[in-house]
Amino acid sequence: MRRVVLALLGALAVAGSATAQEKIRVVGQVLGTDGQSVAGARIGPSGRWYTRFVRPEVSGGVTADAAGRFETELEAREGVTLLVTDAAGSRGAFYRVKREQSGQPITISIAPMRKVRVTAQQPLRNPLPTFDFLLDLPGEGYLLNGELPSDLTFWLPPGKYKFALGSKELQGGGSQTFDLSGGSSTFDLKPVRLERTTIARNYGKPAMPLMVTDARGVAKERTLESLRGKWVILEFLGFW
Numbered sequence: 001m002r003r004v005v006l007a008l009l010g011a012l013a014v015a016g017s018a019t020a021q022e023k024i025r026v027v028g029q030v031l032g033t034d035g036q037s038v039a040g041a042r043i044g045p046s047g048r049w050y051t052r053f054v055r056p057e058v059s060g061g062v063t064a065d066a067a068g069r070f071e072t073e074l075e076a077r078e079g080v081t082l083l084v085t086d087a088a089g090s091r092g093a094f095y096r097v098k099r100e101q102s103g104q105p106i107t108i109s110i111a112p113m114r115k116v117r118v119t120a121q122q123p124l125r126n127p128l129p130t131f132d133f134l135l136d137l138p139g140e141g142y143l144l145n146g147e148l149p150s151d152l153t154f155w156l157p158p159g160k161y162k163f164a165l166g167s168k169e170l171q172g173g174g175s176q177t178f179d180l181s182g183g184s185s186t187f188d189l190k191p192v193r194l195e196r197t198t199i200a201r202n203y204g205k206p207a208m209p210l211m212v213t214d215a216r217g218v219a220k221e222r223t224l225e226s227l228r229g230k231w232v233i234l235e236f237l238g239f240w
Contacts, residue, residue: 172194
């Protein structure tokens with residue numbers, strides 16, 4: 001019995017140790033491009049979904065003191081990408097903190113956001129109210145994603161990015177890498193040519209033949225055709 005108890009305590013200790021190792025302690029100071037400290041700067045993890053994205057905003061996180069200094073602890077196995085902005089959200093930076101930097105003082109310099117614009121060539125008669133987008137840091141992976149307004153303009157801090165555009169109705173734009181380092185004028189991405197998705201190409205067309213062979217509450221061999229004129233909800237479950 002004693003051995004069982006000790007084994008359980010050992011397992012709990014290992015689990016607790018593993019949990020502690022998944023956190024990174026970030027200590028640093030936020031400065032402007034002029035070298036002056038940025039009081040009230042906001043610091044938090046970058047990964048986030050945005051509705052109607054205009055510029056990156058820190059959700060949660062911590063606030064720097066009057067000298068621009070901050071300290072926080074974040075869950076991350078390998079590293080974490082920070083989003084840092086001033087209180088007004090007009091200056092910012094993305095900063096990657098590696099696990100080996102945990103607890104070591106860092107200095108993050110934030111610079112004015114730059115306007116980015118993309119033109120979408122699309123076959124739909126009526127412009128979409130929003131577009132879906134995905135933004136990555138090259139070589140470091142996911143940064144943020146969400147919806148862009150129909151004018152397809154947004155603001156980002158200086159840096160290198162990988163951008164992709166699409167929607168439920170449109171696809172095929174591919175991705176493009178761009179660099180916002182230097183300059184202050186509006187940065188125009190390459191035009192994105194989009195085509196209708198398979199779903200969009202079938203809007204208004206008859207549904208494909210479908211036969212139910214086994215479903216609770218539905219007679220076997222029921223076809224979709226037999227439900228013509230009635231509301232039908234199809235729910236597909238998947239794992240990925």
